[in-house]
Amino acid sequence: MPDFLLEIGLEEIPARMILAAQQELATRVEMLLREARLLEDSALIRSYSTPRRLAVRVTDVITLQPDIEEEMVGPSWKIAWQQESFSPAAAAFARKAGVSVSQLRKVITPKGEYVGATVLRKGESAQAILMAGLTSCIGGLYWPKNMYWRAGKPERFVRPVRWLVALLDEEVIPFSFAGYTAANLSYGHRILHGPEAVTLANASAYEDRLKSAFVLVSPEERRHGIRKALDRVTRTVGGARWREDEELVETVVHLTEWPTVLLGTFETEYLSLPQEVLVTVMRDHQKYFALEDSNGELFPHFLTVLNTEVDAEGQSIIRHGNERVLRSRFKDAQFFWNADQKSMLTERVEMLRNVTFQKDLGSYHWKTEQNLTIAETVSKILADRGKVFDKSALLQAVLLAKTDLTAELVKEFTELQGIVGGLYARTQGLGETVAQAIYSQYMPASMEDAIPMTIEAQILGLVDRIQTIASMFSIGNIPSGSRDPFALRRAGNAIIRILAESQMPLRLEELIAAAGQAQDHVAPFLRERLSFYLRETRQFSYDVIAAVLATGDGDIPDICARCEALTTVRGSANFMAVAAAYKRIRNILDQAKESGMDWSSEEKALLREPEEIALTEAVSRLSAESDVLRQKRAYQQALESIAGIAPEVDAFFTKIMVMTTERPLRAARLQLIETLLSSISGIADFSEIVIA
Amino acid sequence: MSGQLTNPLTFQELLFRLQTFWASRGCVLQQPYDVEVGAGTMAPETFLRVLGPRRYRVGYAQPSRRPADGRYGENPNRLFKHTQFQLIMKPPPADIQELYLESLTAIGIDLRRHDLKFEEDNWESPTLGAWGIGWQVMLDGLEITQFTYFQQCGGIDLDPITAEITYGLERIAAFLQDVESIYDIVWMRDPVTGAEVRYGDIRLEEELQFSVYNFEYADVSHLWEHLRLYETECQSLIDGARVLENSKDRMKIGRYPLLAAFDLCLKCSHLFNLLDARGAISVTERVGVIARIRALAVGVARAYTNQQTAAGKE
16 A cells, blocks of 8 residues: 655744644644545644655555445336337436446435436546645645735735645656646755755655654644753753743754754843843843753843754854854843843833823823723722732832733733733832732733732732723724724733733622723623633533523622532432423413413412422422522532422422413412522523533 | 854855846846835835736835834844845745745855754735735744745735845844854955955944934924825825726826835835834824825835836736
8 A cells, every 4th residue: 555645845834833834734734635535544644844845655545545335316107118118218317327228226225216327437546646735635634814926816825835745656747836836856954954955765764754854743742852852951051941931842843854952052141131121132032941950040041942963063153153142132122121220110100101901092101091090999899808918019010000001021022921020119219019910911921821819919910900991891892793902802912801800809790890981792701701711711612601691690700610519419319300490480481471360369278289298398398508608609519409399399290280260279389480480590500501 | 263264255245146147147236225215124125026927026225214222333133224135036936945045045054063944934915915825944043035925915916925034234244253242243354355344334324313303303293294295195096096097098098106115115114114113103193194004005016016007017
């Protein structure tokens, strides 16, 4: 069984796009072969990528599709068989099917009798199928950003295509794309191998042949190699480890074809800069790994991943060059840091008048004032509920939170906003609580990021974001579809996360109200963010979320606890029975109400049937019990005790006719089931639960 | 320093080598454009030549003025005016990256002893209505070149596509000569006496005085007034071109001064940069002024394209 190899040679693909494209190409090639029945069960699909290529190799490709027999159905038997022989219509069908008239026969289908034939379909060669299918395999690849490069703009692709390889073992499949026709010529590392083509004798030689041209085509191999090399080089610095950074490893994996690792050094004087600044420069701007000791303190060293392998002299040249760049960047940072100390954060509040928050709303000074008002309101609610926090530190942090936007260091390294403010607050002696709050105000920055550690920072984060959302909504900047230019959904998600994970005694509605005049769209928007959080982060199912959100507006931790309990209990037979009864009771009561019945003042004494009495007792037991459990937020136990009355409920509805014509009795029964309903409500609306 | 060339290129030799290299690859060599521009891309040899179907290859050094980047000659890495070597290939040959690597060898960079990466970096100029796809070329961690495939210019979709290669000459020279400050770059070395003229000898005063002017003296109300005057004149030329569009008179169309209109647009762009450096443009106004200049650039680009077609040049 031959191997198939496809390689697309490109000018350097953006690192962030490579992995997804590699996987998509593999899937597309596999689909092409699988749909054409050209894959043996034993077939293996391997995919590769470097900045300059995407490739797929498939083992055990079937060279020729097996012939298949297919049943064809023609005109109805009545038309095909006339006067004891096949009609001209039947003959026409036979020609179309490629069989002789004598091979026609009657087939019986559910729709009636027809003429039919068994047709032999000759299998096509893998060569032919690949030839026909590869162009669209490549052309259809998704890229986040495309470009044109050829005159007449015949195709868009991520970067210009520079060669194509397609081999079935040693045989070339000469399909074309982007002006190139596939051959058996690939290209090696730009420098280490040079511009000459690399001939691939056959598909299975791909990895080894490219390795001899200084290209490791497997990103796994490069990833492994880079990690090992980082470890090895780090060992030359006593007591050091490289700061783990999966994202950065991924980036350098996709920036290199032949990675090696080099250690560089910077002057210890720069260690006086905060490590956040040093790491940002090294990581975000230079793609260097930081070295640290076991306490996380930085060493004056860095690791850079090269896309080449050089001799000792080359190493010293490259090291020197990288150190030169880093030194000038650190020098800049140090300059900005020192320059920034000339104005205290407290003096910068006024400067915020010149920094626009949003042109139709106002400056960051305006925003700060708004934030302060909201912070006062929220503080009061929390204080009333006995939450302990440092209010004056909080208000100080809110006041100074945005002042670092006027700092040179933040203008240079925008990703350090907040962090720089926090560091300056600490340096300027504003106290650890204030500094922490400013420092971590933008957390969580992503779904994975943690929420801020301190309550003051959490409150600042909530206040700042609700102000942003409410004010943006007030001028019509409401996210819709994929349009969310102010990242308000992310702000909303952060609010939900902080409320859910901080256990702060503050309800979403209260936070929204604190942001000022009622905003019609804000509440639904944040409820949608809440559903999103319950669904995507907490993985609750749709019906559980709907059931819980339909009942009671507890705070978010309470909502989470109820979802949790409902998810655990919902599978039990007893619970399902009660949930089903819940719907039934609601229907009965709705009907009764609609027909104008009144049952408010009836006597329980009228109830005499054993099932009625049993249920009455069960309900009063349950009411007492589940109230206590609900108070304690022991929702799972509460739901279990609700489920526990399933036998009584079941017996009641089996034996008892609620809507009896005897009015007083009917009223008493209605009253009973209404009490039942209210004692099992309050945690969730069970009618939302999908019963399997 | 170990391994660097013992006698690295002077600043002017660096320029010679690049010019010689690209001339030998079939490029026209042009002189710098003599109207202030913020980048080589804004010179008409790029902005106007990339429009329309005609093939073109050109290389030129372009002093690029960015008033806000001025540092009174005190910062070793930042300049008000730096020099770009700008290369345009329309359409780009298939081996353009290899040619670029050869050009690095031509300026004395032994690629076998350096680390070279093409990292994604797309370019966009809102004031020019232009954008492209490409890379920053990193050599030992230093960005030495911006490499862009133009997709749009003056709001017009381009066909054919042009490749633009922009070398930052001061950076490259400081790297080759291994000096910490741009002002220490050897600009020229007397072949007889070996006496050196440094970058600072030639340019420091200019950096200082223009920083002073740009940040302290430039009269804001006059700048706004100049901007308005240049804008009005540019716009009226664009309007005039629109009137001509229905004309059948090729001669009349061909002599219409759109190149002058573009100079006026460049003036506006530079005035905007000066106002920006003076801190005279609030964030709110900024977007609006950019839109005004963009309207001029787009207007000229459109009119120029039509002129080329109508005058039968394309």
